[in-house]
Amino acid sequence: MGRYVIRRLLQMIPVFIGSTFLIFFMVYALGDPVAALFGDKAPDPATAARIRKDLYLDRPLWEQYLHYMGQIFQGDFGTAFNGQPVTELMASAFPVTLRLTIVAIFFEVVIGITLGVISGLRRGKSVDTSVLVLTLVVISVPTFVTGYLLQYLFGVKWGWVRPTVSPDAPFNELILPGIVLALVSLAYVTRLSRTSIAENVKADYVRTAVAKGLPRRRVVTRHLLRNSLIPVVTFIGTDIGALMGGAIVTERIFNIHGVGYQLYQGILRNNSPTVVGFVTILVIVFLLANLLVDLLYAVLDPRIRYA
Amino acid sequence: MPEPEPEPGRRPPAYDPLQPGKGEAIAPTGQGGPMDLALDEAESLEKPLGDAPTGPGPQEKARSLWSDAWHQLRRNPVFIISSLMILFLVIIAIWPQLIASGDPLQCDLSKSQQGSSPGHPFGYDTQGCDVYTRTVYGARASITVGVCATLGAALLGSVLGGLAGFFGGWGDSLLSRVADIFFGIPVVLGGLVFLSVVTSTTVWPVVGFIVLLGWPQIARIGRGSVITAKQNDYVQAARALGAGNGRMLLRHVAPNAVAPVIVVATIALGTYIALEATLSFLGVGLRPPTVSWGIDISNAAPQIRNAPHMLLWPAGALSLTVLAFIMLGDAVRDALDPKLR
Numbered sequence: 001m002g003r004y005v006i007r008r009l010l011q012m013i014p015v016f017i018g019s020t021f022l023i024f025f026m027v028y029a030l031g032d033p034v035a036a037l038f039g040d041k042a043p044d045p046a047t048a049a050r051i052r053k054d055l056y057l058d059r060p061l062w063e064q065y066l067h068y069m070g071q072i073f074q075g076d077f078g079t080a081f082n083g084q085p086v087t088e089l090m091a092s093a094f095p096v097t098l099r100l101t102i103v104a105i106f107f108e109v110v111i112g113i114t115l116g117v118i119s120g121l122r123r124g125k126s127v128d129t130s131v132l133v134l135t136l137v138v139i140s141v142p143t144f145v146t147g148y149l150l151q152y153l154f155g156v157k158w159g160w161v162r163p164t165v166s167p168d169a170p171f172n173e174l175i176l177p178g179i180v181l182a183l184v185s186l187a188y189v190t191r192l193s194r195t196s197i198a199e200n201v202k203a204d205y206v207r208t209a210v211a212k213g214l215p216r217r218r219v220v221t222r223h224l225l226r227n228s229l230i231p232v233v234t235f236i237g238t239d240i241g242a243l244m245g246g247a248i249v250t251e252r253i254f255n256i257h258g259v260g261y262q263l264y265q266g267i268l269r270n271n272s273p274t275v276v277g278f279v280t281i282l283v284i285v286f287l288l289a290n291l292l293v294d295l296l297y298a299v300l301d302p303r304i305r306y307a
Numbered sequence: 308m309p310e311p312e313p314e315p316g317r318r319p320p321a322y323d324p325l326q327p328g329k330g331e332a333i334a335p336t337g338q339g340g341p342m343d344l345a346l347d348e349a350e351s352l353e354k355p356l357g358d359a360p361t362g363p364g365p366q367e368k369a370r371s372l373w374s375d376a377w378h379q380l381r382r383n384p385v386f387i388i389s390s391l392m393i394l395f396l397v398i399i400a401i402w403p404q405l406i407a408s409g410d411p412l413q414c415d416l417s418k419s420q421q422g423s424s425p426g427h428p429f430g431y432d433t434q435g436c437d438v439y440t441r442t443v444y445g446a447r448a449s450i451t452v453g454v455c456a457t458l459g460a461a462l463l464g465s466v467l468g469g470l471a472g473f474f475g476g477w478g479d480s481l482l483s484r485v486a487d488i489f490f491g492i493p494v495v496l497g498g499l500v501f502l503s504v505v506t507s508t509t510v511w512p513v514v515g516f517i518v519l520l521g522w523p524q525i526a527r528i529g530r531g532s533v534i535t536a537k538q539n540d541y542v543q544a545a546r547a548l549g550a551g552n553g554r555m556l557l558r559h560v561a562p563n564a565v566a567p568v569i570v571v572a573t574i575a576l577g578t579y580i581a582l583e584a585t586l587s588f589l590g591v592g593l594r595p596p597t598v599s600w601g602i603d604i605s606n607a608a609p610q611i612r613n614a615p616h617m618l619l620w621p622a623g624a625l626s627l628t629v630l631a632f633i634m635l636g637d638a639v640r641d642a643l644d645p646k647l648r
Contacts, residue, residue: 014484015487015491016491018488019488019491019492022492023497023500026500026501026504136637137630139629139633140581140627140629140630140633142581142622142625144588144604145604148604151611152611156611248495248496248499249495249585249588252589253608263496264499264589270503279492279493282493283491286491287491
């Protein structure tokens with residue numbers, strides 16, 4: 001187990017370097033952060049040169065990257081162009097996005113798996129067909145359309161919830177944005193667990209459990225579900241990273257000041273330290289979530305052993 | 308080099324719990340969801356294909372996988388409906404003037420945000436442009452981006468993935484690691500960064516970006532199915548008869564490995580269209596004067612309380628288009644997957 005974890009951690013290193021360098025390259029090489037600092041006006045060449053020197057921008061790109069990474073591992077993510085340390089922005093943004101992600105994952109797990117189990121157990125029946133059609137429709141409607149529609153219906157027309165989220169973003173205000181964020185993934189969780197349940201329901205161990213006279217509920221929850229959950233857990237695990245980074249659209253619609261909001265602002269204003277810093281953290285979250293998922297397999301299925 | 312990643316093709320058709328790391332095939336991306344499922348479901352295609360093409364037993368006349376699939380598709384209502392929808396969309400994309408006589412860029416501010424009126428069934432947007440005309444003309448941008456990006460990603464991905472799977476070795480390891488790197492970047496985010504510095508107003512930067520982030524997913528599928536196909540006896544037989552690499556790859560491996568790629572690419576087409584709209588919505592995808600559903604939805608969104616029709620029509624058109632391609636992919640997958648017969 002320990003050796004497996006270490007091997008996986010070592011394998012993350014090249015991926016981490018590659019992903020962050022790619023983003024670093026896009027931000028620093030394709031855009032011009034110093035020009036962005038001055039907005040529409042052209043900067044005075046001497047000032048621009050001084051800023052470049054201060055910000056380490058006059059070096060070759062790989063040197064800038066090494067310097068940046070060195071700073072990050074000392075906990076220094078640099079300063080956003082408005083003078084705020086990037087770590088401060090992170091401290092305000094990540095808790096909000098984390099809450100949003102938790103709400104989204106909660107709905108994915110509860111609604112998605114429930115629907116999946118119901119339709120998987122009744123494969124080919126009308127319930128199954130309608131769930132399948134429903135998931136297809138949900139997948140086809142882009143997030144920004146569902147976001148605006150639900151915001152309009154629930155927030156404005158019927159007035160059930162606040163249409164936008166306050167800066168504190170407590171859990172109760174995040175329910176609707178959470179559902180919007182979760183919807184597409186929810187449809188996938190439903191389809192995945194349906195396929196998996198429908199495959200496993202014919203397995204011998206299920207027949208044995210039924211033959212033993214176990215109540216149906218116990219057969220489904222303890223035997224069938226546990227064995228069918230692995231692909232679903234995989235999906236949800238990788239989805240954590242996608243939800244945190246992909247919340248840009250949802251956070252924009254509901255005016256949530258989370259990671260997506262900060263990133264969007266950072267990109268619009270060409271605020272390079274913010275963008276690279278946030279993306280670096282997101283890449284780490286994604287890689288760790290993947291590792292966690294692999295370790296969770298062993299919990300779900302004791303046959304899996306990591307040497 | 309340690310290679311813990313299971314090769315999809317060597318996996319039994321059912322999920323194998325002893326092969327952790329399956330998750331690595333799933334992308335962390337905004338468009339990821341649909342692709343993930345496509346990947347996941349396509350993987351079940353990879354295995355059976357090896358021995359499937361002979362079809363049913365000797366008592367029947369042997370049919371190829373493709374004619375078998377075609378027979379099944381023709382009777383599938385989902386396939387018929389979705390392909391009719393796609394046919395319609397493609398025709399509209401090429402000749403929008405067939406059903407919309409107006410000019411999408413001709414607007415009359417005095418009619419700003421008005422509801423539907425005779426001759427203008429969908430009403431007007433904020434600039435006083437006819438929503439119906441713009442919705443019809445918007446198909447062109449979406450279909451162009453979707454088709455070009457899918458072709459590009461499928462070609463690049465299947466060639467690289469196929470070569471990596473066929474020859475193996477360090478090229479294969481390199482490709483897998485490069486794909487991992489691309490999976491680590493959230494798609495919408497990468498799009499914002501990459502496209503915000505591009506100033507071109509054509510569709511090509513968007514197409515290029517989608518190809519750039521889309522090919523690794525198709526490469527993975529292609530690699531897996533090539534690895535499965537090349538282990539078959541007929542490939543070994545061809546090698547024993549002295550066939551060269553090129554001939555084996557093109558004549559024996561590729562035809563039997565291409566089905567999963569087609570399925571994933573079809574489903575990806577729908578998701579790429581949605582991705583283009585999302586990027587346009589965020590202001591970095593297509594730009595005016597290109598008529599695009601994403602741009603129109605983005606412009607209509609702040610006005611949703613006053614004039615919801617401005618948002619609903621292009622949004623509906625976009626959703627139907629995505630739905631049509633995803634349904635087509637679903638139907639093709641069902642037809643090509645012998646397990647479901």
